[in-house]
Amino acid sequence: MPRDTSMPGPAGTRVIIPPSPPPDQTRSSKAAEHFNRPDAKPLGVRRVITQVSHDLYGTKDVQDAITASYVWMADQIGHLFLGLVPTLLLAWMATALASRGWFRETLTIVFALGMFGYWVYKEFTDFHDTKARAGKIFQFDSSDIWWNVKTALLYFGIGGAWAVAAFTPGFWLTLTIVVSIWPGVLVAFWWLRRKLAFQQAGLPYLYRLANFKTTVEPDIEQSICRLANLKQHKVVMWRVLLGLDKVPHHQPTIRHILITGPMGAGKTSLAVGIGTEFAFALGLGRYMSAADLVENAIASCGPANQMDYDDGRVLWPWRECELLVIDDVDAGITTAEGVVTHLIQPEALVATLTVGNPQAMHWLGGRRSVWVVGDTTGADMWKAAIARLLGIDTAEIMTVNLRLVPSPPAV
Numbered sequence: 001m002p003r004d005t006s007m008p009g010p011a012g013t014r015v016i017i018p019p020s021p022p023p024d025q026t027r028s029s030k031a032a033e034h035f036n037r038p039d040a041k042p043l044g045v046r047r048v049i050t051q052v053s054h055d056l057y058g059t060k061d062v063q064d065a066i067t068a069s070y071v072w073m074a075d076q077i078g079h080l081f082l083g084l085v086p087t088l089l090l091a092w093m094a095t096a097l098a099s100r101g102w103f104r105e106t107l108t109i110v111f112a113l114g115m116f117g118y119w120v121y122k123e124f125t126d127f128h129d130t131k132a133r134a135g136k137i138f139q140f141d142s143s144d145i146w147w148n149v150k151t152a153l154l155y156f157g158i159g160g161a162w163a164v165a166a167f168t169p170g171f172w173l174t175l176t177i178v179v180s181i182w183p184g185v186l187v188a189f190w191w192l193r194r195k196l197a198f199q200q201a202g203l204p205y206l207y208r209l210a211n212f213k214t215t216v217e218p219d220i221e222q223s224i225c226r227l228a229n230l231k232q233h234k235v236v237m238w239r240v241l242l243g244l245d246k247v248p249h250h251q252p253t254i255r256h257i258l259i260t261g262p263m264g265a266g267k268t269s270l271a272v273g274i275g276t277e278f279a280f281a282l283g284l285g286r287y288m289s290a291a292d293l294v295e296n297a298i299a300s301c302g303p304a305n306q307m308d309y310d311d312g313r314v315l316w317p318w319r320e321c322e323l324l325v326i327d328d329v330d331a332g333i334t335t336a337e338g339v340v341t342h343l344i345q346p347e348a349l350v351a352t353l354t355v356g357n358p359q360a361m362h363w364l365g366g367r368r369s370v371w372v373v374g375d376t377t378g379a380d381m382w383k384a385a386i387a388r389l390l391g392i393d394t395a396e397i398m399t400v401n402l403r404l405v406p407s408p409p410a411v
Contacts, residue, residue, distance in 0.1 A: 016042045016284075016320055017306045042316070043193045043282055051196055065313050068199040068206070069192050076155050076188065083119065083159025087112045091167045105168070112164045119156040123149045137216060138209040138225065138273075144280075147235040151187055154237075158184055186241050197279040200307070202315045203287045203325075209273040214266040214402050223398055224270075227252040227323075227368055228277035247282050252368060254398040256390065258383050260373045261402030267372045268327055270402070274370055275325045284316050285323035285368075290344060293318075293326055297353050297360070323368040329382065330375050346378070346385030353389060362391035376401065 017038050035053060040046035055070040090111035098104035127149050131142065158180045165176040198206065209230060216224070229250050239245040257274075259267045271287075278285045288296070296308075296318050304319045318324065331343040354360050369390070373382050379399055387394040 015039050015305055016317060042284060043197060045189070048189060048192050048196060052192065067313070068195040072191055072195050073188075076151075079152050079155035080159040083116070083156035083161075084163050085159075087115050087160040087163035088166065090115055091163055095167065108164060108167055112160050116153075116157060116160050120153060123152055134210045137212050137214065138221060138230075143234040144208075150235075150237060151191065154183060154187060183237075183241055186243070187237075190235075190240050190245065193282060194280045197282055197284070198276065200314055200316050201275055201279050201285045201287055202313065203272055203275050203279070204268075205272060207269055207272045207276050209270075209277055212266060212270055212273055214261075214270070214404075216400060216402070220398065220400055223252070223254045224257065224274060224400070225277075226250045227254060227257060227370075228274040229281040229283055230277045249281075254396070255365075255367065256369045256371070256386070256392070256397045257400055258371045258373060258379060258386065258397055259400045259402065260376050260379045260382075261400075262376060262404055263374070265402035265404050267374070267402055270400070271325050271327055271370045271372050275323065278323050278368075283323060284321045285325065286316050286318045286321045287325040287327065288318065289327050290329045290331065290349060293324075294349070294352050298355070319363070321367070323370070324364060325370045325372075327372045329371050329373045330378070346381050350385050350389050359391060361389045365390035365392040365396075 015038065035046055036050040037046055051067070051069050052073070055067055055073060091108045094104055094107040094111055098107050127145055130145055161176050161180060162173070165173040209224070209228065229247075229252075233248060235245060259270055261267050275285050275287050305317050307317055308315045329344065329349070330346075369386075371382070371386055373379060375382070379401065383394050383397050383399060387397055
């Protein structure tokens with residue numbers, strides 16, 4: 001069974017409340033919302049079906065924010081038809097070249113296997129190109145990429161099998177469609193849960209840690225991997241099809257990280273990478289700027305476990321998340337020449353977030369957080385302020401001071 005990643009609710013329950021529908025909800029989106037329940041698991045079957053229904057019927061990407069789940073489904077439908085249409089054309093050519101009988105059927109299968117072989121070659125080429133583009137700091141998660149390749153080939157293969165079955169007599173087409181539904185749906189559920197976790201974290205873009213190129217110390221790299229719950233485990237098809245693919249859960253050695261460095265050093269990329277890996281490990285995380293954090297903290301409307309609407313996206317309730325990524329904490333930068341500027345002072349941020357309750361943010365001390373600060377000279381002050389805000393010791397916060405990657409010499 002999938003791991004329950006929701007937060008504890010009252011009376012021992014685990015509940016995250018879906019947001020109230022907007023007043024201009026259409027009939028189709030109302031039908032999609034019918035699948036949902038307030039007590040549904042955040043990444044369970046009901047929430048996935050609800051999101052898929054909204055993506056397919058409830059909105060248009062030219063009018064609303066496009067979702068990661070919609071993009072993934074569009075990609076797989078494309079893979080399905082890239083397997084189906086060329087194989088149909090080749091099978092039609094086989095019927096034109098050979099009369100009815102074993103020769104025509106053999107020629108159809110040979111053409112179909114040749115088409116599938118091309119897609120295998122294309123996906124393997126893409127894999128090696130992706131590996132070549134990756135950085136050398138964080139371990140390249142080849143298992144994830146291989147699983148992506150296997151997923152694409154699965155849908156290529158399903159489309160090709162449908163095409164071949166269409167040229168066979170009897171009930172073979174119906175049987176092929178029925179048999180292919182099982183792997184098609186189970187693999188889709190595996191991916192859509194991760195897309196749902198990613199898009200509801202509010203991350204500005206998808207960024208994997210393997211693509212990070214700025215050098216960090218090995219002990220820092222290990223601490224970041226554990227904080228992000230970077231899984232690094234092989235996804236096996238039969239385990240996915242039987243619902244046995246469990247996500248390993250790493251207890252972090254360091255729960256809180258302060259990232260600092262000059263402009264262009266990759267501070268936001270590293271923070272987004274941590275959030276992306278955490279989401280792909282089915283963790284509930286939230287990305288926001290310091291201004292968004294303050295705005296959410298002083299807002300009193302709605303229960304703590306009520307999900308948020310934000311620019312057309314539905315986001316996890318920030319107070320129920322296991323990981324918070326706070327970007328642009330000081331609204332400042334340090335240029336390559338060492339010039340420092342920032343707009344927010346540590347004491348001002350702490351005072352704003354603790355108005356009327358000095359322990360208002362202590363709940364985050366036992367969870368995970370990433371803080372991005374542009375002022376490299378004020379890292380110690382920010383660490384002390386954040387420790388006081390979270391009710392923890394400064395030793396529990398790890399500082400990651402990034403440096404600019406030197407440009408390669410001009411040829």
